[in-house]
Amino acid sequence: MRLNLENNQPEVAQKNIRQLEDAAQDLLMDVREAILNLKMSAQISAGLSANLDLFTRKYARFSGLPVEFTRSHEIDNLIIDGEVETQIMRIVQESLSNIRKHANAEHVRISLDLQESKLVLSIVDDGRGFDPERTQSRYKPSSYGLAIMRERAESIGAQLHINSNPIEVQI
Numbered sequence: 001m002r003l004n005l006e007n008n009q010p011e012v013a014q015k016n017i018r019q020l021e022d023a024a025q026d027l028l029m030d031v032r033e034a035i036l037n038l039k040m041s042a043q044i045s046a047g048l049s050a051n052l053d054l055f056t057r058k059y060a061r062f063s064g065l066p067v068e069f070t071r072s073h074e075i076d077n078l079i080i081d082g083e084v085e086t087q088i089m090r091i092v093q094e095s096l097s098n099i100r101k102h103a104n105a106e107h108v109r110i111s112l113d114l115q116e117s118k119l120v121l122s123i124v125d126d127g128r129g130f131d132p133e134r135t136q137s138r139y140k141p142s143s144y145g146l147a148i149m150r151e152r153a154e155s156i157g158a159q160l161h162i163n164s165n166p167i168e169v170q171i
Contacts, residue, residue: 033059033096033097048075048112052112055093059096066106069110070109071113083156087153092110098146103128105127107126110122
């Protein structure tokens with residue numbers, strides 16, 4: 001930026017300043033998200049339903065992304081193995097992080113239900129979508145989050161299904 005100013009290119013310097021501001025804002029959100037995730041990890045378990053409710057309310061407050069959490073009444077009394085609960089929380093955390101960073105969503109709905117004696121977690125946003133086939137390579141740095149979510153699900157005997165309707169953008 002200094003060189004741009006010295007070379008009488010203030011508009012280029014302004015553009016670089018805006019890019020730095022955006023990067024700093026993104027980093028601040030990442031740090032806040034990491035702190036929230038650590039706080040939730042250290043919290044004494046009140047049960048999956050209560051922890052998800054608390055986490056989604058806090059996440060919505062700090063991120064500015066409205067997150068609605070619903071659950072069936074049977075969930076509140078369900079006793080879930082600690083490792084299963086941890087992996088589900090981590091999947092939710094990674095999902096919200098991906099939505100915040102990539103989806104350009106205005107709202108997220110998370111639901112937790114029992115269907116045919118199976119615990120079903122659903123995370124739906126109104127973002128721009130993506131092509132799951134192109135982003136699920138375990139070797140692409142941009143898709144580590146999806147690969148890790150899949151591994152977390154498999155580690156507890158669950159299945160991860162990703163449905164997305166990408167919106168094509170032409171420039």
